Amino acid sequence: MTYEQMQRRQLKLSGLLAVIFVVTVFSVPFLNAVMPETMLTPVFGIPFVWLLVGVIFHLEFWAIALIYVTYSNRWEEEVISDGK
């Protein structure tokens, strides 16, 4: 793999993960406005939106970070080993 190919792949992956991140996080205020009661439905004894924003989002962030770094570093290793 060349450096240019790696950079394009990284950008594509970053873009995809950023879209997932932005859509999930920024949709919540809209959902709160449109269906407030549903968003407050208790899940595991906690109003859903509290669980979602306070805990589940952090798990999502960790997953996004792990996916990005794993693939990014793997592609960089390929460029380093190919010497291009």
Add this chain to the structure above:
Amino acid sequence: MGSEVALLPLIATIAVLLLTMYLGLSAARRTATLDDYWVAGRGVDVFTNASAISSNYLSAASFLGVAAFVWEYGFDGVWYATGFAAGYILLLLFIASPLRRFGEYTIPDFCAGRFHSARLRRAGIAWTMVISALYIIAQMVGVGTLMEVVTGIPWVWGVITLGGVITLYVAFGGMTGVTIAQMAQFWIMLTAMILPLIVMMPKYNYSEILMHAYQSPPAQEAAQAEPDSTLTGGPAFSTNGEEQLSSLRDWVSPFQRWNLWGSLSLLVALVCGTAGLPHILARFYTNPNASAARWSTVWVLVFIGVFYITTPIWGSYARMVLGPDAVTRVDGEANPNSMMLVTSNMEVGEWALALVAAGAIAALLSSVSGLLIALSSAIAHDFYGEIFRPGASDRQKMKVAKLAVVLCGAFAIVVGLAFRDANIAWMVGLAFSIAASTFFPLLLMGIWWRRMTEEGAYWGLLVGGGISAIIVIGKLAEIWTIEQPAIVSVPAAFLTIYVVSKLTADRNDGMWEKLEASFHALHHPDSDLPKPEEMGFASQAAETAEVSSHEEVETFEHDGDAES
């Protein structure tokens, strides 16, 4: 608490100060070069840097303020807990590793190097100083408040003592000392956040208290309702239960503090602002390579994630068990930021109060030290070393660096004393909004959009920062009610960069080629590909200081002038 001097919190505060001074000053003999002083020799491992970045980021506003915001406004406060962490996602996906690969010292370095422009360095210095100054004022006001509330030490002496300690160890230890101290400070903070909760939580069931709030009637209905005597029976509920009960359902619901657009704008400021804060970005230069910068960010997300998950629990616990006026009752005057101190003291005891105080002091020390590095590097490295006396020797630059830290420390102390009644949250919010509207668009587009031009970057900085300031000033002057500028200023900055770059399209610069050259210089030193230095671009390590020479800056300026 209050005017009395509490012994355990005082001992805890002194212990944190002594530990910090020892760690910071012990690094003084390892700060022989400018690389050591500004970027800790670029040798900071992932765990240490992740702890240090987390500590640098978590100021007293995060440590005491977020939980207090949840206590006061309920769900809207939870957005802070998540938004502050969310900022690191964009930082990781788009900025951290290319910035490290760029291999300089400061953000103004990036502005100047990426666009070959001296005026962009000057603009970078100006915005770094504005953002860091706003941030440092808020922290120093926090220092005075905390020292007075926790230890009984008068405001003036609290600010002078802590300001003096920080200045001393930053001046001698530089980034190397700051890094070691920040690592220790982070683990003190996390322990202070979690340990009292572990003791408190078995007393009440978290989901049970939240569900009581959820099941309570909305405010208008509760006016006629009998108070629910089976609700979790903290002292607040037995005093004026009806009034408190009526607010619980509202408290657990969104939009109590901001409406829909206010919430969205806050999120934009937090998410984009984090990725534009100079004192945070500077820490990514301290990793040995881009891969380490990425892993550091992953661990930062884990560390601050664990930290922020606990803040709504603190806020809910205090609201449900102590009630909405608990802080006022105990303290005599309403100061929401003392909520965690009050709660830990009442529910666990003085040792927990001492621990929370130690955590808050650690949060302040770590943030102020990081801000001092950012401020003084803008003065000593960017202004003195690159503009005023580019030909100065390393020895002279080091002297000026230490002098700049002392001057910035004195500035911090003076503003801490002068702005006693300043609104801390507003100032930090403004710093985030300006960072989100200036450095974030510049970095994101400067790294990834190859056709971005110097003109686009310059006008983007001006328009983004300007709109933020205008909106805030307009709100203060009560011309309009918009409180959060980011939702307008951030898109405006991106749009300006795009339009102006398109209009000046012949002046683009090959950022990717430069990053590629830097990558190969590190991993394939024998390659025939052009070296970063040959492209007017800094390479990875210590020689960066020499590469950004006076001649080059002058050339860049000349080019810029010729084009305009």
